Amino acid sequence: MQIYVCVKHVPDSSAVITVLGDNQIDENVIFLLNPYDEHAVTEAVKIKNSLPDSEVIAVCLGKDDAEKTLRSALAMGADRGILVVSDAPHESIEIARVLKTVMAQDGIPGLIITGKESIDAKGMQTMFRIGALFDFPVATNVIRLDIEGDIAIVDSELSGGAVDTYEMSLPCVIGAGRGLNTPKYPTFPDVVKSKKKVVKKIALAELDIGTSKADMWIVGLEPLVLVRKPKEITGDTDEVAREVIRILREEAKVI
Amino acid sequence: MKNIGIIIELDEGKIKEINFGMITLARAPDSDLFAFVLDADVTAVREDLESYGITKIVDVALASDQRNNPAVRAKAIANGIKEYGIGAVFGLSTATGKDLLPRIAAQLEAPLVMDCFTVDLENNLAWTSRYSGKTSASIKVTGDIVVFGVRPNAVEPVKGQVSSRILKFDGSRIVSRGFKFVKRAAGDTSVKISLAEADVIISGGRGMKNGDNFSILSKCAEKLNGAVGASRAAVDSGWVPYSMQVGLTGEKVSPRVYIGCGISGSIQHFAGMKTSGLIIAINTDKHASLMADCDYSVLADVLELIPEITRHLENG
Ligand SMILES: Cc1cc2nc3c(=O)[nH]c(=O)nc-3n(C[C@H](O)[C@H](O)[C@H](O)COP(=O)(O)OP(=O)(O)OC[C@H]3O[C@@H](n4cnc5c(N)ncnc54)[C@H](O)[C@@H]3O)c2cc1C
Numbered sequence: 001m002q003i004y005v006c007v008k009h010v011p012d013s014s015a016v017i018t019v020l021g022d023n024q025i026d027e028n029v030i031f032l033l034n035p036y037d038e039h040a041v042t043e044a045v046k047i048k049n050s051l052p053d054s055e056v057i058a059v060c061l062g063k064d065d066a067e068k069t070l071r072s073a074l075a076m077g078a079d080r081g082i083l084v085v086s087d088a089p090h091e092s093i094e095i096a097r098v099l100k101t102v103m104a105q106d107g108i109p110g111l112i113i114t115g116k117e118s119i120d121a122k123g124m125q126t127m128f129r130i131g132a133l134f135d136f137p138v139a140t141n142v143i144r145l146d147i148e149g150d151i152a153i154v155d156s157e158l159s160g161g162a163v164d165t166y167e168m169s170l171p172c173v174i175g176a177g178r179g180l181n182t183p184k185y186p187t188f189p190d191v192v193k194s195k196k197k198v199v200k201k202i203a204l205a206e207l208d209i210g211t212s213k214a215d216m217w218i219v220g221l222e223p224l225v226l227v228r229k230p231k232e233i234t235g236d237t238d239e240v241a242r243e244v245i246r247i248l249r250e251e252a253k254v255i
Numbered sequence: 256m257k258n259i260g261i262i263i264e265l266d267e268g269k270i271k272e273i274n275f276g277m278i279t280l281a282r283a284p285d286s287d288l289f290a291f292v293l294d295a296d297v298t299a300v301r302e303d304l305e306s307y308g309i310t311k312i313v314d315v316a317l318a319s320d321q322r323n324n325p326a327v328r329a330k331a332i333a334n335g336i337k338e339y340g341i342g343a344v345f346g347l348s349t350a351t352g353k354d355l356l357p358r359i360a361a362q363l364e365a366p367l368v369m370d371c372f373t374v375d376l377e378n379n380l381a382w383t384s385r386y387s388g389k390t391s392a393s394i395k396v397t398g399d400i401v402v403f404g405v406r407p408n409a410v411e412p413v414k415g416q417v418s419s420r421i422l423k424f425d426g427s428r429i430v431s432r433g434f435k436f437v438k439r440a441a442g443d444t445s446v447k448i449s450l451a452e453a454d455v456i457i458s459g460g461r462g463m464k465n466g467d468n469f470s471i472l473s474k475c476a477e478k479l480n481g482a483v484g485a486s487r488a489a490v491d492s493g494w495v496p497y498s499m500q501v502g503l504t505g506e507k508v509s510p511r512v513y514i515g516c517g518i519s520g521s522i523q524h525f526a527g528m529k530t531s532g533l534i535i536a537i538n539t540d541k542h543a544s545l546m547a548d549c550d551y552s553v554l555a556d557v558l559e560l561i562p563e564i565t566r567h568l569e570n571g
Pocket of ligand 1: 013035459460461462463485486487488489500501502503504505506516517518519520521522523524527537538539540543555556557558
């Protein structure tokens with residue numbers, strides 16, 4: 001089975017983000033594999049190891065240096081990578097069309113895994129769009145995935161810790177949640193071995209992704225700073241407790 | 256005349272308070288507001304919906320064995336959107352919405368902005384946070400149908416009385432090919448109010464020292480009709496379940512009051528709660544980041560202070 005994992009090259013969550021111009025950021029910061037995609041890659045490799053004759057292919061749309069993120073996925077056990085190179089920013093309608101086209105061109109997906117969201121854009125929708133384009137069933141925030149023959153049995157986490165169980169026919173699309181597994185980080189030999197693995201680069205212009213009537217793009221970007229000037233609450237425990245309750249009652253009006 | 260769709264979230268047949276802010280946001284002059292109510296007794300929610308400006312209530316019936324199937328629910332709504340010529344759709348960015356709205360948008364190939372703080376419907380612009388909560392982005396959407404996932408509590412509800420008509424929509428023959436709902440396991444039933452909805456959240460971090468001490472927070476939260484959250488450090492220590500995590504890789508919340516107890520205030524924690532109304536930090540270290548980026552800081556041992564607050568609340 002060909003297992004495709006869609007990965008994204010994102011700024012490190014602790015990076016300082018500087019807005020440039022109207023709608024861009026200074027990309028001179030550390031970028032890495034989106035944290036939820038680590039779960040996706042780990043799961044794909046786990047399934048591959050239990051199914052003979054399967055292959056894990058990591059695919060990514062990004063700038064040339066997104067190869068680093070694909071290399072991370074390869075070091076975690078993916079067999080090869082495909083990078084669709086584009087310097088432009090893309091939103092999920094387009095991203096899904098690109099990833100769908102490149103996967104369909106490369107092989108026959110038996111299973112497609114993404115992270116449940118990316119930490120930079122947190123659009124939470126690419127997996128559903130890929131599913132709709134292929135007409136494959138989709139589940140997201142998946143915390144358990146078992147493959148039995150041509151059926152995937154998944155647990156998807158809802159709010160308050162409730163869990164739904166679904167059965168999906170293969171091929172299907174999975175959005176990996178944090179509870180799915182503990183990411184298997186590469187050892188030094190894994191990294192060395194992965195250097196020999198192939199990353200194929202395709203220019204976006206070479207793909208025919210069709211057209212959509214719908215579109216979305218960022219028009220403005222501003223630092224989100226909510227300046228707060230802390231007031232200290234002092235006194236003994238009894239006084240502080242009274243003051244906190246006064247604030248809740250009189251200022252916030254929540255009691 | 257514009258037709259606007261609003262997906263109503265219910266809790267055991269009752270309308271959740273968080274819908275009202277969303278309806279307020281969706282209201283526009285010269286428009287018809289269609290509220291989609293799935294698999295419920297619409298007469299029980301009609302009065303509330305009318306008081307916030309809903310003019311059409313779409314009463315969607317589903318087959319009884321499909322009512323929990325998210326793929327069927329999404330398809331029913333998507334069909335209704337097409338049937339009634341709706342151009343803009345609003346839903347909540349709750350756990351349910353995070354599954355439902357992308358399904359609908361994908362099916363219609365409509366643009367979707369999740370977790371919006373606000374929307375300018377006239378210009379098809381939505382505002383959400385990008386880059387781990389460090390920036391606010393305005394996003395332009397174009398298409399015949401556009402979809403917005405609204406962050407709960409982001410908009411103050413304002414009433415606007417109208418009268419409504421009920422439209423019956425039969426979704427009972429809708430099925431989902433290749434996707435079967437098997438079962439639902441209830442989560443922690445002691446949780447009365449979800450993080451996304453709560454007006455008050457009391458969150459505990461590594462400073463809580465162990466899992467048992469979280470009961471101190473839940474006792475206080477109960478008195479405040481609030482919810483209990485946690486930092487990733489508390490979740491990763493196995494003290495509380497992941498569903499309680501607030502932050503970049505957890506729940507993003509905007510309560511009116513956020514009380515951080517023994518939480519240092521990492522960049523990733525802020526990513527989930529920085530848009531809260533009022534932030535109170537309780538910490539034994541006055542140099543903790545949260546103590547410098549809050550509205551009220553309290554230099555105290557949380558394990559002593561919170562029980563004292565609970566005691567005062569109990570005694571009125
Ligand atoms: C990719 C990525 C994603 C992440 N996502 C998240 C996320 O979603 N949410 C999240 O929270 N973190 C997240 N983190 C982790 C984050 O970086 C921090 O490690 C974490 O938030 C720290 O939790 P904490 O504040 O509870 O612990 P600490 O930083 O250890 O702080 C504990 C605080 O408790 C105080 N304290 C100790 N005892 C007491 C007492 N008795 N009374 C009062 N105060 C006391 C201490 O002074 C200290 O300030 C993420 C990290 C990464 C790399």
